[in-house]
Amino acid sequence: MEKVRRVERMVALTKLLVDSPQELISLRYFCEFFDIAKSTLSEDLSSVKASLQHFSLGTIETVAGVAGGVRFIPYRQGERAFAVLKEVQQRLQEPDRVIPGGFLYMSDILYDWHITSRLGEIFMTRFAERQPDYIMTVETKGIPLAVMVARAFNKPLVIARRDSKVTEGSSISINYVTGSSRRIQTMSLTKRAIPPKSKVLLIDDFMKAGGTANGMKELVTEMGGTVVGTGVLVATATPGPKVVGDYEALLVLNGVDEVTRTVDIEPVYCKPDEEA
Amino acid sequence: MEKVRRVERMVALTKLLVDSPQELISLRYFCEFFDIAKSTLSEDLSSVKASLQHFSLGTIETVAGVAGGVRFIPYRQGERAFAVLKEVQQRLQEPDRVIPGGFLYMSDILYDWHITSRLGEIFMTRFAERQPDYIMTVETKGIPLAVMVARAFNKPLVIARRDSKVTEGSSISINYVTGSSRRIQTMSLTKRAIPPKSKVLLIDDFMKAGGTANGMKELVTEMGGTVVGTGVLVATATPGPKVVGDYEALLVLNGVDEVTRTVDIEPVYCKPDEEA
Structure with a gap:
């Protein structure tokens, strides 16, 4: 050349x-x-x-x-991280996001790669010391976010399914109780996904009581791996202690008022930029 | 500064x-x-x-x-595109990918962002002229690929669900017949996802008879949009004509032999690099 x-x-x-x-x-x-x-x-x-x-x-x-x-x-911390979380906060506070039942419509933000690629870098920066071998999530809404976390870490992504699929070969299934609605659900993962002794970082879009994250943890343990961290985009303020012990949320949802259509949500403070 | x-x-x-x-x-x-x-x-x-x-x-x-x-x-065509498809071909030919029933284990490749980000650029290059407003897929395995197509196009991603979720608000559901197994399935999409008159590009990981792509097409039509293209990573050689008419596959699967564990798959020729 x-x-x-x-x-x-x-x-x-x-x-x-x-x-x-x-x-x-x-x-x-x-x-x-x-x-x-x-x-x-x-x-x-x-x-x-x-x-x-x-x-x-x-x-x-x-x-x-x-x-x-x-x-x-691609470290992203301090002001460059906080600005992203402030943007997510502002978008989540738009009144027409409140869905009957007091739910919050988040899919468009979760499927926006501008946002998720930056959030991926923030999660990577926060969990860099844990040195995960795999990034794991459960279908469906958290997948694009987990894709970008996996990209920022340059580690493989693993997706647990709500049912086991014949096209993925033999799999391990567990039953778990969702912390909030107290329903029994199934989660499964193909046996090929994680080799034993792997260090796994769990990523999800939303955490209420922590039952889903706890289910993923059980699945990882079943496969002989260890969960080295749990990161969620939004966690509710109540209930305070979650079933899954250690986790890190980027935003905390204090409450959704269906009548006034107001959303009380705030970003979690970002450590200042030590690199700069 | x-x-x-x-x-x-x-x-x-x-x-x-x-x-x-x-x-x-x-x-x-x-x-x-x-x-x-x-x-x-x-x-x-x-x-x-x-x-x-x-x-x-x-x-x-x-x-x-x-x-x-x-x-x-991020145009990717000619040799730079074909090399990626050759790599996918080689990995899909590994003997331990053959799953009882003649299925092919593809998840690890579909969840590998190195591969999917390059595939996203290839799909973008091929469909650039169609100028889609939205990139759409159906859960679960095609999502990481669709995320990267959406990134290469800088367009929003839309994910159809197998069931409708209370946390996404009111939605439109359709029933469709999977072309291969002839089973009736449901697919739904929140009404907020696509505004009327949108031009939508469908992306999926695998196509056999084309029933799923056809289901997505119906969903888009129901919402007042138009499908401007359908891109799949792997399409089977048989059945030849698919239920969905116009589609483009990056690789063609001629057959999987369960006894000899051989996978007959080949990449589709890439147009030479006109930009260079």
Whole structure:
């Protein structure tokens, strides 16, 4: 490949790194792709890193050694995270979202990839230390959010089903009691989904009493894995203690008033930006 | 904001454009963000465009006028598309994917965002001329793929349910006959999902006789919209004509042999790269 100007190389380098968050790409791959020396690549990477950090757009991490390389980590914290949650709060407060029964219509936000890709980065930043091997959710509404969390972590996604499907082979099923409506439900997962001893991060869109998250936890335990964290977009303020012990919510729903059509919801404070 | 070097600006510019495919961003936004003149920004954008095209990583489109701006379009065609389909083919041919009953285990590939994000770009490239307003799928396995198609198009995603949910408000339900097993099933969609006269692109992971796609089509028609295209990842070779007339498959499954555990599947030829 003919030599290109430095700016053009930087553009392509940025595109390739940003397109595959968390993926370790070897220095040799880039050297061959651009036909440049390692020293030149190192200079380029420092510039990319400096620029991303300057504009708080994430960072580049270098792993030394034979199996080493570089990867882009899309950290989103502090003001850049809080602004996203404020936007979700504002949209959820729109009066026409209140559905008979005191429910809140959230699907359009949950299916909006602009929002979910940013929420995915926020969840990744919050749970980065737990180092999950898999991201798990249960069908249906939480799936797009979980897809984006899996993308930000660069880890495989696993989806538990409400029934077992013949097209997925043998599966493990559990029964669980939904914490709020006290109904017995079934949840199943194909045996191929999670190898034993896996560390699993649970992601869901909504938590009331925590029964569903608890069901997912049981399913993971049945398969010999460990739940290292539970993240939900919205949790209700009451009941206070949830069946599932440890969880983290990005927004807390204090209440929905069907008569006045007001929604009392607030984002949870984001830790300040330590990277910047 | 203090002035930064050109290369650093280019990195941030690339990141911001690539992160929001198809989103029209005003030139003024970038001028203010970087504190630069419009002429400088135009030069920067030409370089970004030249570089992306040089490495076949997509292109930048400029829309003139007051409501104008620039956007990144993640076209993926020709060899860059075919290589992705070849990879999917190879993975689907692994012998341990054959499930009793002659089914093919596909979930891990369908939930792998590396694959689905690239497939999303391929579908976008193929259906770009149809200009859909919404991307629609039915739960569950096709959702991550549809999320990525919606991302590549920068259009909202709509998910039809197998049952109607109280938390989504009033909905329209239809009954349809699955083309292959001849069973009657229900599919429903909340009335809020699609405004009348919308142009809808259907996306699903698998098509046998086309009954499910036909069901989605009926649902869209019920809501006053039009289906402008149907894209599936894998379609079976038999039955030949599908209930739904016009569709496009990325791979064709000729057959699964349960005894020898061989999977006969092939990618559909990709049009050569006209952009490059």
